[in-house]
Amino acid sequence: MHILTIDWTELAEKTILIVVVVLVSLLVAMYSTYFERKIAAFIQDRRGPNRAGPFGILQPVADGIKLFFKEEIIPTFSSKFLFILGPAIAMMTAIMIGAVIPWGNKLHFFGRDISLQITDVNIGILYVFGIVSLGVYGIMIGGWASNNKYSLLGAMRAASQIISYELAMGIALIALLMITGTLSLRTMVNQQIDHLWNIFKQPLGFLIFLICAFAETNRTPFDLSEAENELIGGYHSEYSSMKLGFYLFAEYVNMFLSSAVMVTLFFGGYDIPFFNDAAHTASWGVNVMAILQGVVFFAKIVCFIFLFMWVRWTIPRFRYDQLMNLGWKILLPLALANMLLTGAIILLHQNHWHF
């Protein structure tokens, strides 16, 4: 009976890993809201939340409780199913990205090697791309189901912004894939551990990818779909309580996981810089190295999240036509040029620098 021979330990291991990754994403997103307010305050010469708990650490908990206690309003003239589906899709696609990111090397427990990545599919980065594209649905359905023309406008602007910048992101990624030769994220990280980090091989690609990541997560300067003074709330103006919480949270989870993807692709993932990982693995053991690498990975992600927030409170928002101009007329040709240049250099390299 082959159907019944399920490897229960494997199943349990993966389930625990999934639960841990989801909880960690939610926790980091929760405290991202706190750090956003603190960093915004520090940049603006003020203090930020410091009343809820020491240094205001319990502020996100207070925010969550407040959102839970608010009244759930569902407008009568809208489709109830779609209204609830919008934030559900947004949150689901946001969290699903975390399934293929390598969080560390491997742990050694009970005689088993647990690899700290939920699944190492061959098409790693393509899966991430597919999920990000699905995320557009969350916004569009939310805008449509609100039965409000301003929400619809906001949702349309958000959708067009996301699909425009996906192109440039994809093409910048193709140049990177030509160098690495593989789509799997763990293989990419292993290559970066052995050789140079990809940022040194693809600086322009990284820049384009970074700008497109800002646009994909709807962060300033590309946040006109949720610009409060233009569209009141944009696609989430009709939402209240936990559905709104889901939209806002999905944005922060997206931000966290986009940072994780960028660190994995360009900054070596869990590689500790200037550190001979293999030699120390032999001397300290696998578990200690895995924990150390996990901590370093998180430190890099925190730097990126700080960058996201730093840019948000520095740069004013783009106008819609400026945004489209940037996406189609500047970033797309630049990404194409980057790809051609990378291809040329690879061919030259293979040909031993002859023409």
Place this chain on the structure above:
Amino acid sequence: MQTLTNRAQPVLRTEMTFLEKMYLPEIIRGMLITFKHIFRKKVTINYPEETRPFSPVFRGLQILNRDEEGRERCTACGLCAVACPAEAITMEAAERQAGEEHLYREEKYAAKYEINMLRCIFCGYCEEACPKDAIYLSETFAPANYGRKGFIYGKSDLLIPNPKEDPEGYAKALGNRKLHPEGHGNEK
């Protein structure tokens, strides 16, 4: 055209250089400026542990005054009620009886004196109108309350502490004020 002075400058319409058109150097400069602000001194005041100091002429809550012997100054003449632009003050007068000379300064006194804080605009006209120096505006705010009833301040809420029974409270509430018993404008 001929301008009057030569202070006006024509608008600079030079083309942006390539570096300027890229916007990235400017963005990075801007980000460095905001980064520096993270390490500057914060301008927030930690209320309620610290408060901003008020000026001596700040117009806050009203206080009904007494003289040095502890007698109430207010004679219920009604000038403050007439002067109030928001009609926030109401009062009822009463005659001083035989054994109450230590309580009230003159023969007429205010048995009931109410100010509706919801109507009061803290303009200070009542302080200027009083001929007996009986009402003045202090430095406190009107604290918050749950119902409208709590905002009608009676005589017991407004009276200054008795200098005979509570000299420190009296001195603190009086602050640096100089008393003019004959009213404003009559200082010698």
